[in-house]
Amino acid sequence: GDLVINFDDLNPGPKKGFDDAVAQFQAENPDINVIVNNNDREAHKTAIRNFLTADAPDVTSWYPGNRMAPFVDAGLFEPVTDLWAEQGFNEDLAAIKPTMSRNGEIWGVPYSYYQWGVYYRKDLFDLLKIEEPKTWDELLSACAVMKENNVTPFTIGTKFLWTAAGVFDYINLRTNGYDVHNGLTAGEIKYTDPRIVKTFENWAQLIEECGFIDNHASMSWQDAIAPFANGDAAMYVMGNFSVDGYKNAGLTEDQIDFFQFPEITPGLPRAEEAPADAFFIPTNAKNKEDARKFLAFVARPDVQSKWNATIGQLPINSKATVGDDKFIQQGFETVSTAAGLAQFYDRDAPAAMAKAGMEGFQEFMLDTSKMMAILERLDGVQEEVYK
């Protein structure tokens, strides 16, 4: 029968990865007629709220963590706990299982994730004789060298807010660890908690002693690539998807490299940001049988290997193989050895909180002296949101 899949990425790479996978699935299941609705990511975010009730596809892409919570709570997703058991996903996809679960059931099947970390201009580092910093102090001293040479250490574009959240997440993960991240995004830890304050103080130090480019608040993350590409800024805290952007800006693989965000609190188990993409079956799907087939298919090691090789991301299935791209390799290394995987601030926290929090981060980056006022305000929002 017909299998309707709503997908959410029109960018060439991801689109190809998906299309290839669909083609393969189609080839393997000639009796199933796959119909694809591919939409822009932002549009998809709006659309899913409607199509789940009004015009449900059989499979839709979506994100785990808090992002799936409202749909799960409204009973709009079909649990696939049994599928996981059947297919042995509980073992193969173990790392992601917590974020795919809610209310004691598992709700979808992930096909990919990617690492975050610090991308840097290797040629600049070489020129300034700087090593990849492993610790906070190393980072700060590296910054000092850069600044002496008129190089802005970090580039960033915070116009759309979420990039700042990435920085926050990392400093927080390194300052307080994975549990505090989860506690905070779950509303269990207040923003004025001394541990979070510490995170912000570290961030303030980073801004003070390293520094971000000027005018980041008027730039998108793509805009922020320009100074990086031009050599005016040396580092970029980003997700792996940005590599394409660097290359488009004319940088070669030799000029850029990746390191894990340096350690801050010594001895803390290292957790990483690694947002995952997944497929879900809507409750109102018409062809759930084939939908389950597709979900099983996308989790297959061979499928994930090939797919992620195409899109330059990391497969989740532990049996899958990783592409030979240098960033993928490093990412795999980073993520697979991590003690915990965070989704992302705006996926782990509920929407209203995430919005307020990210605005706070942006404001903080523009004026660190407002720290306490911001944190108190976020406490207020937190109280409201998690009520």
Next chain:
Amino acid sequence: MSGVKITNAIKKYEAVQVIHGVDLQVDDGEFCVFVGPSGCGKSTLLRMIAGLEETTDGSIEIGNRDVTRADPADRGVAMVFQTYALYPHMTVAENMGFGLKMNGVPKAEIDRKVGEASQILKLDDYLDRKPKALSGGQRQRVAIGRAIVRGPEVFLFDEPLSNLDAELRVEMRVELARLHKEIGATMIYVTHDQVEAMTLADKIVVLRAGVVEQVGSPMQLYKNPDNKFVAGFIGSPGMNFVNGIVEAGAIKVDAFADRAVASTAKLPENGASVTVGIRPQHLRVDPKGSGLKVDLVEHLGGVTYIYLDAANGERIIVEASAEVDAPSYGSDVSVTFDDENVMLFDAKTEKRIR
């Protein structure tokens, strides 16, 4: 038979009553003119006949059919508006034929009727023009043509000439008179131009505040008005009115230097106040007399108006022929007249004393 008969017609706009029970008979083929001061209800009455205003009470018959509640279209009337109400997007021919066309009259017949009407009105050369390209008089003619084409029993005109300039007005007035003679239909005509009323009407209806004051032929109204209002309203310049006191079978009038006016009318008892009316044409200035001061002399070429002020503040206008030497400003004069030209009115009821 297509006269119009109005019986006790009443019109109310919500609480306000504007027509207070009008009874009127317009005979077949008659040219009837409604006159009266502004706001007296002339248009309203006309529009009630047309069916454009509902008649609150009473009845209206046209040619013996009771049309009080009939649709305007079914009354056999045609109306010419003050603004002409020509359809600006249609040519003259289309304007005239529109009503017929909408009622499904065959094209050939429309053309024939329009042709006839345009011949009567000398509009043949303009049939393809839009109203914009016509002069005021021509537009007026088209409006009339539109009425003629429908061959109504009764023509209604609401101040059809008031938008024309003085010269054209005279011309169109003459033309209307001829038209009436030609087609002989019943016509009801609203105006507040005296001259139009006097020259066109077979029958004038003088309205005041929604009430008919007098009905009659122009000369009847001019020569034999029923009351002070009609007397003052008909004739130009208006009749002079001064106060008089009945004294021993005659009337003593201050303004006439106490000259007693003899009268054949049934005078009220001695000492009663009456209003004495006399037309400017019937007065002559007597430079040897006294009691009236010359306030203003207006020479109009053929005729001269002399404004006289009486000691008691009353004002008298004398119309003199241009040949007569006018008295000079400020001089003291009196007036002479024939007693038979004097009309008397009750000072209170303003009714004519005959």
Next chain:
Amino acid sequence: MSGVKITNAIKKYEAVQVIHGVDLQVDDGEFCVFVGPSGCGKSTLLRMIAGLEETTDGSIEIGNRDVTRADPADRGVAMVFQTYALYPHMTVAENMGFGLKMNGVPKAEIDRKVGEASQILKLDDYLDRKPKALSGGQRQRVAIGRAIVRGPEVFLFDEPLSNLDAELRVEMRVELARLHKEIGATMIYVTHDQVEAMTLADKIVVLRAGVVEQVGSPMQLYKNPDNKFVAGFIGSPGMNFVNGIVEAGAIKVDAFADRAVASTAKLPENGASVTVGIRPQHLRVDPKGSGLKVDLVEHLGGVTYIYLDAANGERIIVEASAEVDAPSYGSDVSVTFDDENVMLFDAKTEKRIR
């Protein structure tokens, strides 16, 4: 001394010349009326005096000051517009005092002057109203009051009464005459209403197509017009014009059934065409005669107009007194008149033949 002297004034709008060298002297205290057909340049000339239109060439003096290039406000003139041009957002008092206020006159003095003017014009009770809340005549008075308050040397009026209805017009006309007598200022007045011109003017200026046709007192123009245009323009109903042929020291007129008209004027040679003019008032209908067909008889109460058609298509209007029995429609009549009332005009140049 505040007369107005215009010397060879010329006005051009770009290429079009609308005033072709006007020379005119208006004496101090004189009431001068400009008349002429629409578009002849009356308003333009007046506005040139006011300074609202630039004078292309020539000069304008007011009270011996050359003001040809002066600002309107500095000419010592006040103007009353046809539309009144009252400021709708100001009360009557503010309207009248505005000019003074703009010239920095102290408030107390403004109030005094406005008070005076409003007394003259009987506007005391309306000082706090906005123009919207006034009747047409009252508005007109405010417009005049605004002019009076400024105490100008010259008052200019551009058809000030033409927006009023007939009755009010008469009333305001009389009032204007009185006002002129009262303040004695120079007034220049544009109208195309004949009656206004005849009754108000000390001096009438007849304009045609930007050229002065004749200047003179009303009676001069009426009795002794210089040309056919003036003769036809002044007097109502207009002078009858018919064609005549000079024949043996007299004029043979078709329309008069070949009755020869004797004349003391210097006649052109025999056989020449002349235009014969005679006013309707000077004609009498002779029911026993023939040659003219009665086309229409209009009874106006005091007076009756008889429209006669000659065989050659010429039309003659006779004004008869109401007392005279009018001939019936279609009957064949002739007219009689005194030869001395006939005026002759050159058929080509239209100049009077004296």
Next chain:
Amino acid sequence: MAVTDNAKIVTQASWLSRNKLTIAPWLFLLPALVYFAIYVVIPIFESIWLSFYEWNGLYLADGTSTASWVGFQNYIKLWDDPKFWMSLKNNVLWLLLFMLAVPAGLFIALFLNQKTPGMRLYKSLFFFPFVISQVVVGLIFGWFYNPDFGVVGSIWKALYCEETVNLLGNVTFRCSQTPPDILSSAEFATYGIIAAGLWPQIAYCMILYLTGLNNVAADQIEAGRLDGAKGWKMLWYIVLPQLRPATFIAVVVTVIGALRSFDMIAIMTQGGPYGSTNVLAYYMYETAISEYGERYGYGSAIATVLFIIMLFYISYFLWRMYQDEKGGR
């Protein structure tokens, strides 16, 4: 039989024709009325109703709404919501500053109210900004303000920066002062957006005034000239009072424009930086259907507040209209 039938038809027809002036208007009006009611009138009440619910916009799988009644809770929350007050404050700022469009429009209109050759073309060119989509205006100004690639940036570079090469030999700029980042500054961003919004709005007011000036009674101007009013006095005492209808409508459209300010904000800042350029219209949108929103009840409460504010103007406008109507036919 046939006779009675006929009689029936006649009476029916006559009932119809007798009442045709009662029925006809409804037949003409009904399509527009029903359609308008469905899409505009009823939703207003639905929105107000919804503002008493908490709802994340989702329906259960069976199609029933997940909304739950919370009474005045949303309004209470609003009262404590700093972003709401920030938005309201910005709305007021918009209202006040947008009013500048009125005198500015008047000024330009006066400047252009001449009949020299080519003036018609100039006038219409001046009118351009109004016709252009606010999205485009927002983009243009966003680019204008951009401190790096935009016009402000270019000017800044020309003034305060020198061109050098960086470590890698690429061309770069060293500036003695950081350029103003208008749209990222909490203090200035709102002003920046308002300035952009004023551009088309001034054009709008200008056209209203130009037509107004066209209709200024020439005779009153002339009377004023005879009365010695010149220049500003003429403007103040004679022209402006006559322009009152134009001014009224310019104020109305400007108020509405200010309260509807959505497009510019959506394009230029999305309410940022950190909510400092938010206005009720955008905040409502953000709360209800943006990525981080989905609080429909709360959004409806914001919309209701906005609606109530607008209601004052609507009522005032209707009242004025009613006054006019009373005078008419």
Next chain:
Amino acid sequence: MFPRPIDRSGFATQLGYQIIVPIALLIWLLPLIAIFMTSIRPAADINSGNVFGIPSRIALIENYIAVFTQSEALRYLTNSFLITIPTVIISVGLACLGGYALAIYRFKVALPLFFLFVAGNFVPYQILMVPVRDMSVQSGLYDTIQGQVLFHGAFQTGFCTLFMRNFIKALPFDLIESARIEGVKEWKIFWYVVLPLVRPAIAALSVLIFTFVWNDFFWANVLTQGESVKPITAGVRALNGQFVNNWHLVSAASLMAAMPPVAMFFLMQKHFIAGLTLGAVK
């Protein structure tokens, strides 16, 4: 005329005025000129910071072609037309009927109903957003051209009715009465007498509504999600995200979005301005 006509002043003033006006215009339109200039620059100019100067090369055609080939601009433009034109037809058509009813007939609720349309026209969009969006989703009109047309049509009907009613009200009522006396049926009066006379109003209104709807951005956001039915305004925003730093392309796309209303304005200027002032002022 106020201020005093300049052609009455001295030559110097006249000349000064003739010089100042174009300069003022230039400053006034600077933003537009700037983006036009940008839209004809080659990418290299932007990158090298030549934003203001003379373009190193006129890349007009190239840039505009790039916009079409590298993005969905063509589809956005088509969508805009598909949304705008039917909207104009629907709203103006209904408003003619409704305005006629409200203007010509005396019935008690005419004024309140008229005010309802007027008020609806001033309502902030936000108050309609949630229910309209929800209704569209429920009825399957969400994310369709029809959905947008239907909403815009309804909303603009308010303004159009206001406009048409006032316009028809200003027609001489005698015309209607005259037709009634002639026995013309009500709908025929509407069709043969009123409609031909309101043609100028229809033209004015159509241009106006065209511009309003074309320039809509809010509802495009609320009622659509995908590329396929987005109008150009929303499209330009999307392009802005896509053509990061390619300001020459963004400018070209923006100008393209602005073009139809601008062209409309230029062609129908008289009607447009009449519409604005008439609709508003009356």
